[in-house]
Amino acid sequence: MAAFHTGYCIDLLNELKRSLKFTYDIYSSPDGKYGIETENGTWNGMIGELLSEVSKHIVCYFVCLLNVLKGDSRVKEPAIDFR
Numbered sequence: 001m002a003a004f005h006t007g008y009c010i011d012l013l014n015e016l017k018r019s020l021k022f023t024y025d026i027y028s029s030p031d032g033k034y035g036i037e038t039e040n041g042t043w044n045g046m047i048g049e050l051l052s053e054v055s056k057h058i059v060c061y062f063v064c065l066l067n068v069l070k071g072d073s074r075v076k077e078p079a080i081d082f083r
Helices: 008-020 045-051
Strands: none
Touching: none
16 A cells, blocks of 8 residues: 655645656655664665665755754764755
């Protein structure tokens, strides 16, 4: 049985589809993750799919939390350039 997707991201995607006249397929990341950087520096999940060019685009809610304290070595450059 095919999954039925709803919500803001799907509404936005459908509006873009209508306006820009394109088609799309929805599938879940094979490992079921959004994506984290692994110990060897690669990414898994949807981010990994995007960075390895398995997927051209991803649609999801992103919550970006940054610790902006000066000198915090945990703050890194983002994996994705959103420009």
